[in-house]
Amino acid sequence: MIYVFQDETKLPAGWLEKVAALRAALDQLDTKAKRKAYIDGRAAIWGEVKDALLEMSHNKCWYSEAPDAVSDWHVDHFRPKLRALDEDRTAHDGYPWLAFDWKNYRIAGSYPNSPHTDDHGTTRGKWDFFPLSPGSVRATWDQRSTANETVLLLDPASKTDPKLMTFDEEGLPLPVDPNNVIVKKRVETTVHLLYLDSPRLVAARKKKWREISELIEEYRLACPDTYEACTLQDHQRVVRLIAKLSEAAGPKAAYAATARACLRANDLSEFIGAIEEAAAA
DSSP, X not given: OOOOOOXXXXXXXXXXXXXXXXXXXXXXXXXXXXXXXXXXXXXXXXXXXXXXXXXXXXXXXXXTOXXXXXXXXXXXXXXXXXXXXXXXXXXXXXXXGGTTOGGGEEEEEHHHHSOEEOTTSOEESOTTBOOBOTTOOOOOSSSXXXXXXXXXXXXXXXXXXXXXXXXXXXXXXXXXXXTOHHHHHHHHHHHHHHTTTOHHHHHHHHHHHHHHHHHHHHHHTSSOSSGGGOOHHHHHHHHXXXXXHHHHHSTTSTTHHHHHXXXXXXXXXXXXXXXHHHHHO
């Protein structure tokens, strides 16, 4: 998971005006049943921005960073629109007022977003899950502020959340600070509910780590031990390898967070800052 900038300029012309009218009509409905029927009957509206959301993440799942070309892309409501489940499946009212709010949308591959059974018989997948920490006050239709919600799921649209998760050489997701109980809990909850440790994702990340490791080794062997011995070809080789590393860990690359974790593990974290600055420019 890396940060995904929600770029309003990529939305289709006229779409915001269309959903503003839908939100205004939804606000006039006085029962949950009416609101549910209204939302269900207009579900096609968020499909109209699917391509724009994919463009924002360079055609990758916002949660897994997988460029899954064979599965259906889902426009996930980060805060579920009609029902929100705790980790123990305790059900709460959802966030219907956010049903037509594009800032609540995340592009998700069908695997992390839909219920799947893992090798232990446990159901994984985001689905309607949206757990909060104990003591959090859930927003409601009548009190819509989310300021008092402490969300356990990491959000790719948050600048800080993706930085709490890292990966190892085996492709497994880990908390960046396992000694911090809050970081550990949020990462573990996210990994479990989004099934980010599924065998196919782990294998893909392991392959990515190996590719980056090979590039790093090539980079470190790219020039002689002394500058005086360097040739023009050595300079060109180093520049070319830095460009390859930057591309492999940049926002357009699949599993960029794994590439960045590998760079950190090899004491090349300064490359990551340059990549992030370039992506924000």
